[in-house]
Amino acid sequence: MEVKKTTIPAEYWKAITECDAAYDETFFYGVTTTGIFCRPSYKSRVPNQENVRIFKNAYIALEEKFRPCKRCKPDGLHLSAEEWVEQIVEWIDQHYIKPLTLHTLADISDGSPYHLQRLFKRVRGLSPTEYIQQVRLEKAIHGLETTGQSIADIGTAVGFSNTPYFIRLSGENTLIFKYVKGAAQYEVGG
Ligand SMILES: [Zn+2]
Numbered sequence: 001m002e003v004k005k006t007t008i009p010a011e012y013w014k015a016i017t018e019c020d021a022a023y024d025e026t027f028f029y030g031v032t033t034t035g036i037f038c039r040p041s042y043k044s045r046v047p048n049q050e051n052v053r054i055f056k057n058a059y060i061a062l063e064e065k066f067r068p069c070k071r072c073k074p075d076g077l078h079l080s081a082e083e084w085v086e087q088i089v090e091w092i093d094q095h096y097i098k099p100l101t102l103h104t105l106a107d108i109s110d111g112s113p114y115h116l117q118r119l120f121k122r123v124r125g126l127s128p129t130e131y132i133q134q135v136r137l138e139k140a141i142h143g144l145e146t147t148g149q150s151i152a153d154i155g156t157a158v159g160f161s162n163t164p165y166f167i168r169l170s171g172e173n174t175l176i177f178k179y180v181k182g183a184a185q186y187e188v189g190g
Pocket of ligand 1: 037038042069070
């Protein structure tokens with residue numbers, strides 16, 4: 001299993017060391033040496049910070065093979081896998097213009113790139129990067145249909161950082177449609 005570099009927000013670390021119940025609805029933390037995850041309020045011995053992992057919900061912790069602590073029972077699923085993925089989808093829908101990578105998404109959603117990729121694909125039927133490209137292509141088509149802008153300008157406007165790639169991908173409008181039609185197999189009822 002990959003090792004994610006530990007970066008714990010100071011605020012969260014403080015909550016753990018002070019057993020602050022105010023954070024119980026915000027995150028859980030797992031300790032890699034025990035494989036157990038707890039609520040911030042649980043009065044455990046303060047773990048070694050480098051062994052601590054932060055989880056935004058129990059689902060991710062369970063996915064990463066941590067077990068819920070039997071004492072503080074951090075097993076209420078704050079978010080289901082579907083809700084978690086839908087939050088990421090909404091975030092992509094608002095940020096598709098920016099350069100996005102799997103690691104960007106993993107950072108904003110507090111998941112590992114590996115689990116994000118797997119869960120996203122399970123829930124949506126396509127990978128996060130495929131989804132991002134699909135959103136950009138849909139916006140590009142809309143731009144081509146509704147504005148007089150060139151393909152290159154539209155490509156930049158919808159977040160394709162590499163315009164030559166976009167042009168090669170799309171060629172004429174018909175080729176964009178062709179590509180999107182191919183991608184449409186991922187859409188429900190599409
Ligand atoms: Zn606990």
